[in-house]
Amino acid sequence: MGEAKRRRDREKLLNVHSKPIKRARFNLLTTGTRLSTTAYMCEELSWWASQEENLLGLVARDTTDDDYLWMVLARDKIGRFRCASLDASIRTKQNAERQLRAEMAEVFISGKVAEFGEQGDETNSPLDPFEISDDLDRDKLHPYFKMLADEPGRAPARKVIKELALWLAPKDPHFVREFQTNGFDQRLWELFLWAAFREFFLDVEQLDAPDFRCTAPGIDFTVEATTVAPSQAGVLKDHPNPSNQEEMRAFLRDYMPMKFGGALTSKLNKKNAGGKSYWEREESKDKPFVIAIADFHKPSDEENPGPMTYTQSALWQYLYGSRVTWRFEDDQLIIDTHEIDEHEFNGKKVPSGFFDLPDAENVSAVVFSNAGTIAKFDRMGTAAGFGAEGFGYFRMGYKPNPDPNAIIGEPFHVDVCDPDYEEFWTQEIQVFHNPNAKFPLPTEALLGATHHFFEAGQFRSLTPEDAVLSSMTLLVKYVDGPDDVTESRKGNLDD
Structure with a gap:
């Protein structure tokens, strides 16, 4: 009887000081924690947190030895969740979970x-990307x-950005100021890419330049991030704002290629003080070099989604x-490829x-x-x-269509x-x-x-089952519950 009571008391103690959590929640809080070799070494089985979520726990199976391990993670001085305690070579998953939860309870009680x-x-202290410095003119804050920062419905995004910034911002003294002002789009794009x-x-x-070096067993490449920004001068300043299909075709045929081209060729031609291009610098030399680009050239509004959804x-x-055109012959979709020499808009031409x-x-x-x-x-x-x-948050959009005759x-x-x-x-x-x-660049470098590919004059794609072509997010504010809506609108920046 005494042993049974002791076990009940022990289980009660474990339940008080730890709880299971969703994989998505654990993943968000530990985005920067895992090493690349983790994917090959273990199979994650369950995820845990203390009641205050200042401790996290993981139980996994060692895929080499076919036994189990547990790990407790805690925030370091910068605020990042990192491994603080672990044990391995445990015979069963159940034993690993009990030991994990006992360790978490012991740490909490201490x-x-x-x-x-x-x-x-650690070389820094926790950093909040939404903390505005006293010397920053509020008029310079980016509208997005x-x-x-201010809208209650954006709390999920604020939480995500705060967690990711703990890993990126401490190494870049300009990150927070630029994120809050004229570098908002670029910095958000870098957070997403990371x-x-x-x-x-x-x-x-x-890195200083390029922005990132990505490595894993057998993989090593560098990445420079850039964005398509609004044109402040020149012929591209006059945005077409297409209103019908013909105008949209012209917009995508000439204006947007020139916008993408401006951002890409600036990176292609850029050299540092020593006269070296990105791929000639020490971190990039003799390995794949990638440019990552996003389209932020025109903001969305209440009536129109952001152009990034269709460009x-x-x-x-x-x-x-x-470019390609399509037609049907005997109910079969035929795609024809046409070579393009140049793009032209308002008298300006680019190859x-x-x-x-x-x-x-x-x-x-x-x-x-x-x-x-x-x-x-x-x-x-x-x-x-x-x-x-x-x-409420509702997503609508388009996924790849498996029908070989589909045109949308x-x-x-x-x-x-x-x-x-799950996303x-x-x-x-x-x-x-x-x-x-x-x-x-090996395909396995970005598997998923x-x-x-463009081969022998034909465009070919490898698309995973869960890929998304484009989507919009509807943010809805409720009064008393999901059936009583007072306000709804698209997310200000839709993908």
């Missing part, structure tokens, strides 16, 4: 949770930053100097075919996504259980607040491979992305 997470290598690369199980090192076709036309330009053989691939947006960060936060109370994507709509909803950073990543690359 009252030394903060000290438990100290690693001894102000919306993100999270996506981490989800690809890559170790990501921040990707202009990108691949410019990259490969080719098409970025990958055919001088020195472009040094660019192994161009990565694109239309998801480096506040809406994406809101959804990732909501899926991890950080949704704002009194708000397959529509979908989901409730992001559904407990079973990944990498679902909207598209990789356009350079057929002339000196150092080709959509990969595009």
Whole structure:
């Protein structure tokens, strides 16, 4: 009887000091924690947290020895969750979970949770990207930053950005100021890319230029991030704002390729003080070099989604100097490829075919996504259980259509607040491979992305089942519950 009571008391103690959590929540809080080799060494089985979530726990199976391990993670002085205690070679999953929870209870009871997470290598203190310095003129704050910081419904995105910034911002003294002001789009894009690369199980090192070095067993490449920004002068300043199909075709045929071309060729031609291009610098030399681009050239509004939802076709036309038309013959879809020599808008002409330009053989691939947006960060936060109370998040868009005769994507709509909803950073990543690359980027380097190739005059794609072409997020504010809506609108930056 005494032994039974002791076991009950022990279980009660464990339940008080730890709880199971969703994988999505654990993943968000530990985005920068895992090493690239983790994907090969263990199979994660359950995820845990203390009641205050200042401790996290993981139980996994060692795929080499076929036994089990547990790990307790705590925040270091910078605020990042890192391994603080672990044990391995445990016979069963159940035993590993009991030992994990006992360790978490012991740490909590000791009252030394903060000290438990100290690693001894921290050089900074926790950083809040939404803390505005007293010397910053509030009139200089970016309008999207102000919306993100102030609106209650954006709480999920704020939580995600705070967690990711703990890993990126301490190494970059300009990060927070630029994120809050005129560098908002670029910095949000870098946060998105870093999270996506981490989800690809890559170790990501921040560099001065290029921006990232990504490594894993057998993989090593560098990435320079850039964005398509609004034109402040020149012929491209006069934005077409297409209102019908013919105007949209012209917009995607000429204006947008020139916008993408301006951002890409500036990176292609850029040299440092020593006269070296990105691919000639020590971190990039003799390995694949990638440019990652996002389209932020025109903001969305209440009536129109952001152009990033529909401009990707202009990108691949410019990259490969080719466009396609389609027709049906005997109910079969026929796709014809047409070579493009140049793009013209308001008298300005630029050559098409970025990958055919001088020195472009040094660019192994161009990565694109239309998801480096506040809406994406809101959804990732909501899926991890950080949704704002009194708000709903609904996603609608298009996925690749498996029908070989389909000319548009397959529509979908989901409730992001559904407990079973799951989303990944990498679902909207598209990789356009350079057929002339000196150092080709291996497909497995970004396994799970959509990969595009142009071979023998034909466009070919490898698309994962869970890929998303484009989507919009509807943010809804409730009064008393989901059936009583007072306000609804699209996310200000849709992907």
